[in-house]
Amino acid sequence: MKKQKIEDDLKPKRGAIDLYAAQCAKCQKWRSIATKEEYEELRSTFTDDPFTCDRTPDLTCDDPTDLECDASRTWVIDKPNLPLTPAGFKRELILRADYSKLDAHYLTPTGKKVRCQGELVAFMEKHPEYQHLKLDDFNFTVPKVLEDTVPLEVRKKRAEKSAAKKEESDGKKKMSINS
Numbered sequence: 001m002k003k004q005k006i007e008d009d010l011k012p013k014r015g016a017i018d019l020y021a022a023q024c025a026k027c028q029k030w031r032s033i034a035t036k037e038e039y040e041e042l043r044s045t046f047t048d049d050p051f052t053c054d055r056t057p058d059l060t061c062d063d064p065t066d067l068e069c070d071a072s073r074t075w076v077i078d079k080p081n082l083p084l085t086p087a088g089f090k091r092e093l094i095l096r097a098d099y100s101k102l103d104a105h106y107l108t109p110t111g112k113k114v115r116c117q118g119e120l121v122a123f124m125e126k127h128p129e130y131q132h133l134k135l136d137d138f139n140f141t142v143p144k145v146l147e148d149t150v151p152l153e154v155r156k157k158r159a160e161k162s163a164a165k166k167e168e169s170d171g172k173k174k175m176s177i178n179s
């Protein structure tokens with residue numbers, strides 16, 4: 001479902017997302033979304049309340065597209081309707097160095113990094129002041145990397161790595177036959 005995409009760039013923090021975009025339900029053009037907060041809000045109600053150009057003041061579907069979803073950047077597609085990040089918390093997504101996938105974590109108001117539901121439960125047990133929050137208020141689902149937009153040099157490196165691995169295992173096989 002090509003509904004929302006976010007872009008990753010190597011600057012300023014490697015693997016961090018630095019641009020947000022949503023696709024208009026009417027004209028299918030991509031529009032950049034100014035802030036992560038705005039983006040998360042859009043995403044949380046995406047199915048019931050689809051994004052359209054005219055939500056932005058002075059913008060209509062007749063205006064040219066803000067950006068193309070092409071390989072000039074690396075794109076990841078988000079799942080719609082993820083819960084809005086609870087107040088005081090921050091939700092962060094980091095792309096792995098080999099571009100294979102993203103990892104999601106929350107930063108709690110106390111500055112603790114929480115990577116999965118188990119860690120979340122432990123955090124809430126330790127901090128009863130956040131026990132009004134439900135586990136459903138958090139979601140560790142990560143967007144999918146659009147393979148076609150992974151930089152060529154990364155894909156090349158990957159291919160070399162798997163070729164080297166294959167050679168190594170072929171070598172091992174040969175050795176065990178010889179011994």
Ligand SMILES: [Zn+2]
Nearest residue numbers: 024027053061
């Ligand atoms: Zn539109």
